[in-house]
Amino acid sequence: MTWLAELRAAALVGTARHPAPSPPAELGARPPEVHTAEESLLDQAALADAVIRAARQPRRLDDAGLARPAPPDHCPQASGEAARLLDLLLTQPPVGPELRTLLVADWLRLAAASGVRVPHKLLPPLLAAAGTRASVAEHLHPAIGTRGRWLQGLLESDHGTSDSGAGHQQGAAARDWAELAGTDATAEVERLRRTDPAAARTLLGGHWDNLAARERAAHLATFTANLGPDDEELLERALDDKAKSVRDTAAALLDRLPDSARAARMADRLRPLLRLNGVLRKRLEIGLPPEPDAAALRDGVPAQPRSGEPDRLARLDTIIRGAPLDTWTSATGRGPAPAIALLKGETRVLEAIASTAARRADLEWVRALLEDRFEPRLLACLPAVEREERLVRQLRSSAAPPFALVEPLRDLPRPWGPALAAEVLEQITAKNGGQLAVMLAGILPAALPPEAAGQCRQLLERSDDDAARRRVLRDAVQYQSFRQSLTEAFS
């Protein structure tokens, strides 16, 4: 045992039970002038303390453990007021967490537009904020610059997540993909489907026979993205699949393709069921479909149950959803709007038609249906400008309860136009508008255009007992004024 180890052992149990060692001669300690074991031990402890502190050696570290230095940043760094505002937002935000997230994302967009980057010092708090807020994360590039990407890479590799850049995966996708586990494989098909639908189809088609039924169904379900006529062949093949889940998925996808062969077959099944009656041919009678034959069963029309009555209405639904919508116009000899008028009272049929129009985003039918019924799923098919106009009209007519409009309002691009902003402000400041205000709290600050800030300020000055509503308005005012400072800082 070394002297230090003996010293430690003696000190730990006490000199009453363990004798103090003698100091090593090579340290040249003065001969002890002590009388007791305690004093000897304490003397040696003092010696050890001094010796260790006076003899510290550097450790050796080879440069393998060092991160490769960051390449230089060519973009200039944001300076002055812009840098100060980002620092403020990240380190001592003067606003609540939602507003802060909005404003940081705004800062990043403005920086990117002005061609400047985040100061290096602010990268760690920014990346931390991006870790919890997706809306910050998606605007990080290019504003964080080369240093930011470098730091992101280092922090990610520290946390064990591999760098999943798209570049290195594409070449090896087909080979590696077969080795991915279930949900990862689905995620990969989904990613590919969005960027290169044909490649996704080839990939899935190539592995089709080796996949379990559950995998075939899950992978195929991702084809909702970028679905097109080229997918029909694979979908027709899937209609013959052994597994019902795969057949159902394929049928649901083919429902979205009104020019497909299956749609034509469905039209052939629907047409004989529709008959115009009455003197003025103003009554549309709809018959129920017969028992499905083998071809109809293959197309997904529900089979005869083992016992009990068949659900003929469900069969009709399936046929309506599969057939092209122009089956209705040709059968009635009228355009979508009058055709819908003829169907007044046929709620179940109209519901099936509406869901078909929404799924296919058939704008002619969607617009006609919206005149009859105001449904968010229909509204969502329209271009943003038209959606906004219709929402303004809807709010003015107040036919629908405003809560039904929360989803469509959330989905609109921000900021809104002045007309919609005015209409929404009127609704939320109305007597019972507090709840609507709270439901819109997350989006309102960024949704209101800068021109609405003055109105919000005036509304705030009114006396109002509704604390939640006041907070929403105050947030809107704060956001606008901070946003104004940001714009000025970057101009």
Add this chain to the structure above:
Amino acid sequence: MCFMGRWSEDRVAGAAPDAASLAAARKLARPGPWSETGSNDVLVWGKCQGSGKTPYQVSVDLAAPAYRCSCPSRKFPCKHALALLLLWSRGEAADAGTEAADFAREWAEQRAGRATVRERRQSEQPADPAAQAKRLADRLALMDAGIADFSRWLADLVRTGMASARSQPYSWWDGVAARLVDAQLPGLAEQVRTMGSDIHARSDWTDHLLHRAGRWWALTKAWRIRDHLTPDELADLRVAVGWSVPASEVEGVEALPGPWLVLGDHRSDDGRLQQQRTWLRGPDGTVVVLLDFAARSEPLATPQLAGALLEATVARYPGSAPRRALFTGGVGTAGTARTLGGGSSIRQALDAESAAVASSPWRERHPVLLAGVRLSTGGSGWLRDEAGDALPLVDAPLDSLLALTGGHPVDIFGELEEGRLRPLSAVIGNAVVTP
């Protein structure tokens, strides 16, 4: 304004700095520990028996209000003052009518006449030298006794073993610290208190306590031979035991001209006390450190920005370099430095630390400026110089350092403490920045 009525208990509670102080005061608000209590129109006073030998002297000026207590607490007002006020508000002690205790009256007079006293201090000679000598002798006697008591405690500590010390509750350490405070050795008391928590917080507690006990032991021996020490050695020893030199004795001694470059600063808060250390370097290379303290709830002096050049004159406290210093006048800014100058290698820095330990064994922190070091993020972080030597970091914001340096070699200023470096500033792209 003249509001001298008896306070309500609520008003006393309102004066408490925090809930913990009030709770502690309520426990003390019973007649048991109190003696010589009294009150008049403006004052409430009393003595409270604490953990030490001498009772604490507590005085409260109701008009200001202002509080004074001889206990070492940094809470303001402390639990003793609050407890006394609670007793008085309930009418359980400190009834009016008695003549004010000497300590309370003296304090009140001091407060009343402070402005005039301050003015007078400039012109008048210091007070009676004989009385001063007597006070010094009394203090030294108290400290001698305290050091002797502490030596016995150290001997007991190693006789019974450090393992059994570790099983002691915190109050055991606190009791030792309280005795040291009573013996006017607050610097030692602070170290003992810190040990009371370190012994549980640190994985290397055995060596830490062993070495610290050795250092304390050496300190008690140095105290006994203090008459044979050089003035610098004695000054360092005084700092270690906590016998401070009043600022007024330092101010007039010298006025070293600037500009003073701010090398870096560090703030810490141990729960009782906030401390700010600011490292400065003068035009001739002299390095000094400014120390600012504030109670937990009070604001510290505004930090100086690393890299700033300060137009100020500085006076140094006695002791070995780098010495503590204070500004002797106003502080102006004279621009910003683009660099901190030439730094050393890690080996040179450790050699300098060795030399400093030899000349001033009580000093625990050494300022170092390292040249061209790169950051490695393993563990709590490392700095590596060009020669391949490495130094572990302590309290280092690694993400921030990484972001600022980009993994490139930079100059870093910091405090070397127990073989680890606490980085305080870095030179990056022609500017001194704080990580």
